[in-house]
Amino acid sequence: MAYSNKVLEHYNNPRNVGSFAKDDPGVGTGVVGAPECGDVMKLQLRISDSGVIEDARFKTFGCGSAIASSSYVTELVKGKHIDEAMTIKNTVIVKELNLPPVKIHCSVLAEDAIKAAITDWRSRKGAANGDSGEAEQSVRGEYVEGKSSRG
C-alpha cells in the first residue's frame, strides 16, 4: 500500500500551514477530531463581511492522508462563499487525493472542519452584531439575491 502521489505532494509541500489570530473577528476557527483518535484538524478561514472566504490556514495532527485532506481543503475553499463551502462533500476530497477506503474518514473530518470553521465565524459575527439569527439571515439573503461573489 504505497501512498498516492497527490497525498505525498500535499504532505511534502503542504499549502497554507499556520494560524490566524484567534480573536480576529474576520476569522472562523474549527477544531475537529480528538487526540485519542489520532486525528485533530484545526482549520481557520478568513471571511469577508459578505461571506467570501478570502484566506485559509490549517494545522493537523494525523496521518499523511489527514494532512493532505486538510491542506487540499484550504485550497478548495478559497474564493468560495461560505454557503457554497458548507456544501462541500468529502467525496470531492477522496477523488482528488485518491484516498483508499481505509482513509476516507480523513476526508470526512476535513469536511467537518470546514463546517466548524464557518459556524464559528457566523456565531462570532452574530454575537458581535448582538443577534446571531439576523446576521445569518442577512448573509444568506445577500447570496441568494446578489450575484455569485466569484463573478
Added chain:
Amino acid sequence: MVKLPIYMDNHATTPVDPRVLEAMLPYFTQKFGNAASRNHSFGWEAEEAVDKARNQLATLINAKSKEIIFTSGATESDNEAIKGVVEFYKDKGNHIITCVTEHKAVLDSCRALERAGKASVTYLAVDKYGMVDPDAVRNAITDKTVLISIMYANNEVGTIHPVREIGRIAKERGIIFHCDAVQAVGKIPVDVERDGIDLLAMSGHKLYGPKGVGALYVRAKGPRVRLTPIIDGGGHERGMRSGTLNVPGIVGFGAACEIAGQEMQSEGARMRSLRDKLQAGLFERLDEVYLNGHPTERLPGNLNVSFAYVEGESLLMGVNDVAVSSGSACTSATLEPSYVIRALGTNEELAHSSIRFGVGRFNTEEEVDFVTDRVSREVKRLREMSPLYEMAREGIDLKSVNWRA
C-alpha cells in the same frame, strides 16, 4: 555514505544472513529429498540435514534435540502449544493464565478457545513498563489452571519479563509454562532448564533465517508435556505435527541459530550500543520524547518512543527512506492503536505518536546517525504543523479540552 532505504524494523522481520542462504541453497535443487523418504539416499541426506538443524536449535536454548518440533512459524507453534495443551489436559482443567501484551498468535488462540467454550482465560495486566508481576501470576492460579503462557520479551516495546520467576512458580504448582520466545531467542540467553520453560515458540525469520519456518520446544522430562496435534496427517514430528518438512527452511533456521549462539555476546553488545546512541541522539535533539517499555530490562536492539504532538504514520511518511514501524491507529489495518502501548497505561494520543525502531545485525553507526538526524528534523517539521503542539506551547492542558470528535 549510507545506502537508502535503511532497514531498521528488525522486530518485524530480518534479512536472511548470507551465510544462512549459502547453507540452504543445496537443498533446493541438489539435496531436495523428502526427509521422510526412508528408503533412498535423497531422503537420508535430507533427514541428516534436518537432524543437524534440530541439534543447532536445541543447543541454542539448552534443550534436547528430540524435544524440537518444526512448524511453519511461531504463530503455528503458539497455536499448537495452547490448543494442544488445553485439549490434551482437558480432564485436569481448562484455565489459562496469560498477559494482555502477548502476541496476537497467543491472544487469539486463547480467545478462540474461550469462544468455543473450551477454556477460561485470565489476561494479566502489566505495569507501566510492560512487565508482568510474578505474584499476579501466582495469585491467578486455580485448581483448574492447566497452562501459563507469558512471552520472553515483547515485540513492540522490548520489555523482558521475569521469566525465571514465572517458571519457578509454574514448577511449584505443577502447571505447564509456555513461553513465546520469538524475539528473545538468539538475541539474549534463553535456557529452558534455567528458566523452567516447558513449551517454547521460536521463529526463523526473526534471527536472520528464512520466513516460513518455526519450531516448538516440547519438554520431554521434568515433566513430560503432551499435546493433541492441531494438524493431522502422516504423523511427522513424533505425531505432533504432520506434514512434509520444509528442509531448506529448516537447514537455514539451524544455521541461523548456530550463528546467533556464537555471535550473541558480541552482537548483543553492539546492538545495545547502537540503540543507546539512537536513543541518546533523539532525546538530546528533541523535547517531549517518551520511552515506551522498560529502561533496562529490554531487548538490546529495541527502541520504542513516542514523539508528543506528532502522529506516527505521518512521521513514517516523512522519513520514507527509513523503515521502522508505529503503534498508531493509522498504521494498523483495523484502525486501532497498539494494544501493547495502551496496556502500559500511556495516554492514547501518545500511542498514536509511538515509533518502534529495531536495530539489527546489518545496521551501522552511520545509519543510526542518519536516522537520528532525519527523524529529528521531521518531528520538528510536523510539530510546526500540529495544532496540539501549538496548544501545548500556549500553555493549554490538552486533557482539559472538550474535543468534538
